[in-house]
Amino acid sequence: MSERSERHVPVMLQRCLDLLAPALADPGAVVVDCTLGLGGHSEALLATFPAARLIALDRDKEALRLSAERLAPYGDRATLVHAVYDELPEVLKRLSVPRVQGVLFDLGVSSMQLDEAGRGFAYAQDAPLDMRMDQTTGPSAAEVLNTYPPGELVRVLRTYGEEKQAKRIVEAVVKGRAKEPFDRSGRLVELIRDALPQAVKRTGGNPAKRTFQALRIEVNAELSVLQRSIPAAVGSLTVGGRIAVLSYHSLEDRIVKQVLTAGATSTAPPGLPIVPEQYQPRLKLLTRGAEVPPEEEVADNSRAASARLRGAQRIREDAL
Structure with missing residues (x-):
């Protein structure tokens, strides 16, 4: 084994x-x-x-x-x-x-999937933003972040991540992707940390957790x-x-x-x-x-x- x-x-x-x-x-x-x-x-x-x-x-x-x-x-x-x-x-x-x-x-x-760094599921390690359970088909998490209209991204984070700060995070993502498309999980985690108020970051574990959950659910339907x-x-x-x-x-x-x-x-x-x-x-x-x-x-x-x-x-x- x-x-x-x-x-x-x-x-x-x-x-x-x-x-x-x-x-x-x-x-x-x-x-x-x-x-x-x-x-x-x-x-x-x-x-x-x-x-x-x-x-x-x-x-x-x-x-x-x-x-x-x-x-x-x-x-x-x-x-x-x-x-x-x-x-x-x-x-x-x-x-x-x-x-x-x-x-x-x-x-x-x-x-x-969580343990394999190259899959991009885990917010604790920097990896390509993929998150597809079947890597042979469908859009990756990076494609979702880089191509979805802001309103659709807010819906994904609110619905699938139950993320109260969805609008604030999406505003930061839209600004970030205009400079350079997202392709690594580490950059997304850093952006979320910077976007959130201090009070929010002090509670509930890693602040990127809900966003990563939402992206994973969306990518894999x-x-x-x-x-x-x-x-x-x-x-x-x-x-x-x-x-x-x-x-x-x-x-x-x-x-x-x-x-x-x-x-x-x-x-x-x-x-x-x-x-x-x-x-x-x-x-x-x-x-x-x-x-x-x-x-x-x-x-x-x-x-x-x-x-x-x-x-x-x-x-x-x-x-x-």
Whole structure:
């Protein structure tokens, strides 16, 4: 196993396994890891459920390469696919898998992407401003910074970074890019520090954190992909199948909550004495709200601090 794989600590691993376990015990069960990353969750799924088959997706070719090494001992029980997770229905169709018993999402940026300086995800080190999870396609963070109209940049920072100082930061970016286009993360971090009032810089950690989050979400279309992915994943579950989703900020968690809660809610008109089957919930929630990691896990793995976990079980087919 590579040093990088050893360094990667999967978040809330045992709880994810426990949530999915009842659906994965039978021979022939198929579980999908929609966010393979460095393969920590996938490896644990294969080791814990020896009768199960794994399908794992990632848009990052480097992650697929490293995980292929890590999961090689499991042979043909693991199928790794270069795809974004909203492509799950197409992937399953291509593999002739009509339904699956388990689905796991571990959202956000992976440890590998944060740790690899050349990717530009981390505000703590100077690197090319890329931030693409799939470096073969789409605009980079530098292109977003250098080409978006000011109003659109403000929207991105406010919506995806929940950045209260978005207008002030964008004004500085527009002045900066007029002199020289942005291409390095270090210059952006410095510009944000200079643009913000002293009072703001004294609270809440690195002042560039929210801007970097917003750019990453925009570059990778993370929220629009997620809005398609969670319903698609629920739709791929067989009755009795289970889904577990780890998110790392309120925007992601809100989308997950909305989809799972809607699936667990009756759609019957109010006042019916007996609810016909087509109106009854198709999901049962497995977590009370969003679960958070225990304090000892956060102490051991700082990246777990913002994690929120939700789970649900498919309890009936969709109404015809």
